[in-house]
Amino acid sequence: MTLTLGQFQDAFVEALYHRPAPQLAAVASQAAFAVYRNSVLAGAVEALRANFPGVEALVGPAWMQEAAAAYAQRIPPDDPRLILYGAAFADFLEPLQRCYDLPYLADVARLDFAWCEAFAAPLEPCLVLTDLAGMTAADLATRCLVPRSSVRWRWFAQHPAFTLWYHSREGLAWPPDQPWVAEGALLSATLEGVAQQTLEHGGCAFLDACAQGLPLEQASQVALTAQPDLDFTDLLSRLLAAQVFRPLSFA
Known part of the structure; x- marks a missing residue:
């Protein structure tokens, strides 16, 4: 089946994030695609760490790296301006903050993101x-x-x-x-x-x-x-x- 450019791009993003994309099964199975996938994920994680310095200061780099990776796998960037990546990160942290006795963590994330929005x-x-x-x-x-x-x-x-x-x-x-x-x-x-x-x-x-x-x-x-x-x-x-x-x- 011949894909339009838009269909190819949508399927490519799905494959990047390990979601079903049968149209690109042959491409996604290549070793080079795995390298590209890891690079995209790493970029998203670094963007989150840069956008939420207040959160990282409270939880430490290792915890933030893990949380950012989990978020990036679930919610990929949808805007080329990565300074605006993480709009739902505070909501993502809500259930986690109770486990770590940091009831203010999500609100700190909201202020980190508000800073990004104001700046951009x-x-x-x-x-x-x-x-x-x-x-x-x-x-x-x-x-x-x-x-x-x-x-x-x-x-x-x-x-x-x-x-x-x-x-x-x-x-x-x-x-x-x-x-x-x-x-x-x-x-x-x-x-x-x-x-x-x-x-x-x-x-x-x-x-x-x-x-x-x-x-x-x-x-x-x-x-x-x-x-x-x-x-x-x-x-x-x-x-x-x-x-x-x-x-x-x-x-």
């Missing part, structure tokens, strides 16, 4: 404080603040995931006075790289509301409902400094 996203213009000059509070209340595509945020209700991730990723000692509390994270890519900081519950709720298209007045109410003691003026100032939003649209 296109840089867009950002809203700065001077852009708001001349606008009244009533004008601003009806505007939607849209997060840039290179910004990621997340709230972690069970543990200080940001501090765990940051100290693991940077090879820093755990602060002896660090409380074990819920924590949010904000990652924002700029021309200088990916900036990261903790973010309170109200801040995460506010960005969720902004991403849903709610105007500033409604989004701020969502934030204050999530965290009644939130200093919203301070939050907005910090988000503007972190270059979180796109410029305002007046269309």
Whole structure:
């Protein structure tokens, strides 16, 4: 049977990952194909190790190598940009973390991948404080603040995931006075790289509301409902400094 290029490529990928591909049985049985298969798998494993340094710092290179190999065999890359490989790695780690008494491992993986997403996203213009000059509070209340595509945020209700991730990723000692509390994270890519900081519950709720298209007045109410003691003026100032939003649209 003659295969189209697309059919050949699909069958080739199936054969690479030891899945049934009878159309390429003769090719897959060759010794050279095994070498190619091992090289592809090794590349996927190395990409995962590079994308999840926080995870590897917690579990060690040998454990990470084994987990990455198991993941790569089950879920091969589907994007030529290997910096975006591992979107489901955190979910893959969920059942494993319970076995090793590391209940925060999957969340550290989520932050590792969020860093990759922020880094790989296109840089867009950002809203700065001077852009708001001349606008009244009533004008601003009806505007939607849209997060840039290179910004990621997340709230972690069970543990200080940001501090765990940051100290693991940077090879820093755990602060002896660090409380074990819920924590949010904000990652924002700029021309200088990916900036990261903790973010309170109200801040995460506010960005969720902004991403849903709610105007500033409604989004701020969502934030204050999530965290009644939130200093919203301070939050907005910090988000503007972190270059979180796109410029305002007046269309």
